[in-house]
Amino acid sequence: MDLHVHIGRSSDGKTVKRGTSKELTFANIAYEARFRKGINVIGVVDCVSPWIIKDIEDLLKRGELEELPEGGMIYRDDLVILLGSEIETREKGGCHAHSLVFFPYLWQVKEFSRIMEGHMPNLAENSTMSRLSGQQLFDIADSLGGFYMPAHAFTPYKSFYGNCTHSLHTVFGESSFAKIPAVELGLSADTYMASLLSELDGKAFTSNSDAHSLLRIGREYNVMRLAALNYGEVLKALKCQNGREIVANYGLDPKLGKYHRTFCLQCNEITELPPPVLQCPNDPRHRVVVGVRDRIEVIKDRHDSPADVNGRPDEKASTARRPPYHYQVPLNFLPGVGPRTIDKLIQAFGTEMNILHRVVPEDLAKVVPQSIVDLIVKGREGRLAIAHGGGGIYGKVLE
Numbered sequence: 466m467d468l469h470v471h472i473g474r475s476s477d478g479k480t481v482k483r484g485t486s487k488e489l490t491f492a493n494i495a496y497e498a499r500f501r502k503g504i505n506v507i508g509v510v511d512c513v514s515p516w517i518i519k520d521i522e523d524l525l526k527r528g529e530l531e532e533l534p535e536g537g538m539i540y541r542d543d544l545v546i547l548l549g550s551e552i553e554t555r556e557k558g559g560c561h562a563h564s565l566v567f568f569p570y571l572w573q574v575k576e577f578s579r580i581m582e583g584h585m586p587n588l589a590e591n592s593t594m595s596r597l598s599g600q601q602l603f604d605i606a607d608s609l610g611g612f613y614m615p616a617h618a619f620t621p622y623k624s625f626y627g628n629c630t631h632s633l634h635t636v637f638g639e640s641s642f643a644k645i646p647a648v649e650l651g652l653s654a655d656t657y658m659a660s661l662l663s664e665l666d667g668k669a670f671t672s673n674s675d676a677h678s679l680l681r682i683g684r685e686y687n688v689m690r691l692a693a694l695n696y697g698e699v700l701k702a703l704k705c706q707n708g709r710e711i712v713a714n715y716g717l718d719p720k721l722g723k724y725h726r727t728f729c730l731q732c733n734e735i736t737e738l739p740p741p742v743l744q745c746p747n748d749p750r751h752r753v754v755v756g757v758r759d760r761i762e763v764i765k766d767r768h769d770s771p772a773d774v775n776g777r778p779d780e781k782a783s784t785a786r787r788p789p790y791h792y793q794v795p796l797n798f799l800p801g802v803g804p805r806t807i808d809k810l811i812q813a814f815g816t817e818m819n820i821l822h823r824v825v826p827e828d829l830a831k832v833v834p835q836s837i838v839d840l841i842v843k844g845r846e847g848r849l850a851i852a853h854g855g856g857g858i859y860g861k862v863l864e
Contacts, residue, residue, distance in 0.1 A: 466699065467686040468508030468547065469565060469616065469649065469673035470494055472592075475516035476523070481592050482511050486678040491520045492529070493679060499544040502683040503816030506537075506545045506699055508673070510565055511592040513550040513578045513585075521548070521571060536569025536696025545694045548574045550592065551616055552581075553623065554599045556636060560629040561622070563593070564602055565649065568611040569696040577609055599625065599636045607644060612700060617651030617675060618659070619757040620724050624651070627724075627757070631764040632664060646703040647671050652685065653722025653757040653854070656714060656790040661765035669703045670787065672716035680804075683817060684795045685716035711788050718792040719758070720853035721860035726756035728856025735855035754856045793821055794844035800864045802837055809833065821845070 473489035
């Protein structure tokens with residue numbers, strides 16, 4: 466399951482989400498997830514746009530999608546698409562945060578779009594920006610029977626913990642907070658880091674790609690235990706109900722994330738000092754982008770996390786157990802691996818997930834040079850040397 470994939474364009478070429486690939490159409494996302502990534506549940510997060518609603522209706526009429534009685538859209542028998550939106554809200558003090566909302570049925574999405582026309586200045590061409598607070602957005606989603614999840618919860622600029630608050634309780638009322646089933650970790654955080662906040666003990670952690678191109682789909686995802694593929698089962702898993710649950714998270718090593726450590730905008734440097742680093746070590750007057758790792762060190766209320774550095778549960782922890790968090794390094798992060806090599810590997814082995822986690826090295830070596838095989842194996846085993854990212858710059862795998 467990857468619950469955060471953007472749409473860049475409608476099927477007739479209208480811009481839906483700026484800063485995303487024009488190849489990110491609803492139909493292309495479904496094909497990429499199903500046939501190239503090996504994903505079974507995909508969350509499409511720009512469905513508030515009336516142009517995307519029209520695309521969905523057209524796909525339904527052509528029989529390429531089918532709405533499920535239990536919620537969600539089925540594509541080619543074994544891919545479920547959840548209809549959602551990423552919405553930006555404004556909190557007290559003027560800070561901004563992103564959240565994800567999902568709905569089981571198209572009629573709810575259409576009603577959500579109608580309501581949001583009164584709260585979004587240019588809904589058709591900017592499917593994110595709103596004038597609402599997080600609580601107000603939650604209330605709308607909840608009233609329509611959807612669920613709400615804070616997006617990339619620790620990222621600077623556009624998240625609750627990243628720049629708005631030290632606690633979600635300052636944003637949401639108690640009954641609303643209790644209804645939020647999960648939070649999204651973001652590319653620069655993992656289970657170990659998020660577990661340092663005790664208020665999140667009752668929330669599931671999701672690791673999603675936040676894909677702005679087809680290539681990025683599945684760079685983070687979740688493995689879930691479900692009885693069937695549909696919206697209702699996914700929601701039960703997020704709530705850990707009736708034996709449904711997230712059994713594993715797969716995500717980037719947080720060091721590869723764009724905002725893992727503090728970055729000085731004047732020096733153009735990512736800090737190498739131990740966290741927390743909240744100002745430039747060369748000149749405290751310089752403006753910095755505080756890293757996720759550094760921010761968590763400031764707002765945490767727990768020093769011994771219920772998970773170890775690899776996201777594995779600590780048997781001595783006093784809090785609830787967490788599913789394991791497996792670091793993965795997508796193919797496009799590996800030195801010397803370009804689009805042609807990726808296409809060659811996928812043609813030989815089916816999906817990127819097979820290549821990253823399942824195909825034996827001997828078989829990989831029949832398709833690509835041994836140097837690339839060695840990088841894939843080191844990525845599986847967590848032995849790659851990584852220079853951490855910050856300030857909007859991805860971390861880098863060192864050769």
